[in-house]
Amino acid sequence: MKELKISPIKNGTAIDHIEPGMALKVAKLLGIPEPGTRSTVSIAMFVKSKKMGFKDILKIEDRELKKREVNIISLVSPNASISIIKDEEVIKKLQLALPKTVTGIVRCSNPNCITNRDEPLESEFAVIKEDGVRLRCVYCDRYVNDILESIV
Numbered sequence: 001m002k003e004l005k006i007s008p009i010k011n012g013t014a015i016d017h018i019e020p021g022m023a024l025k026v027a028k029l030l031g032i033p034e035p036g037t038r039s040t041v042s043i044a045m046f047v048k049s050k051k052m053g054f055k056d057i058l059k060i061e062d063r064e065l066k067k068r069e070v071n072i073i074s075l076v077s078p079n080a081s082i083s084i085i086k087d088e089e090v091i092k093k094l095q096l097a098l099p100k101t102v103t104g105i106v107r108c109s110n111p112n113c114i115t116n117r118d119e120p121l122e123s124e125f126a127v128i129k130e131d132g133v134r135l136r137c138v139y140c141d142r143y144v145n146d147i148l149e150s151i152v
């Protein structure tokens with residue numbers, strides 16, 4: 001029997017199997033809350049899960065996430081599963097793949113970096129997979145200390 005913690009959505013995106021405690025960070029990565037929009041967003045944290053022990057769930061009404069946005073989630077929650085829902089049916093499942101580069105979402109911590117100048121270039125980071133995921137600025141080679149704190 002399935003226990004229903006948050007109600008299903010009619011149209012939009014459901015992100016399941018988020019690392020427990022990370023739902024708010026995933027929301028931040030996705031630019032939620034988005035100024036000027038009033039779509040319903042449901043967040044459930046520390047939901048009991050057979051597979052994971054605990055998990056977080058995030059549901060966004062009336063927003064269909066794009067592949068690029070989905071891949072960003074893998075920076076903080078690589079095992080999340082994403083379903084696109086239309087008329088209460090899952091019409092598409094999206095696989096997470098770690099992006100090779102991240103553009104414009106994260107700020108470089110080097111104040112002298114060309115991306116932080118008066119007329120800044122859009123930031124770009126190479127995604128390095130070592131112990132977990134690290135980001136390296138392609139302009140000045142500095143590593144991002146804390147990805148979540150550096151999100152623009």
Ligand SMILES: [Zn+2]
Pocket residue numbers: 108109110113114115137138139140141142
């Ligand atoms: Zn830099």
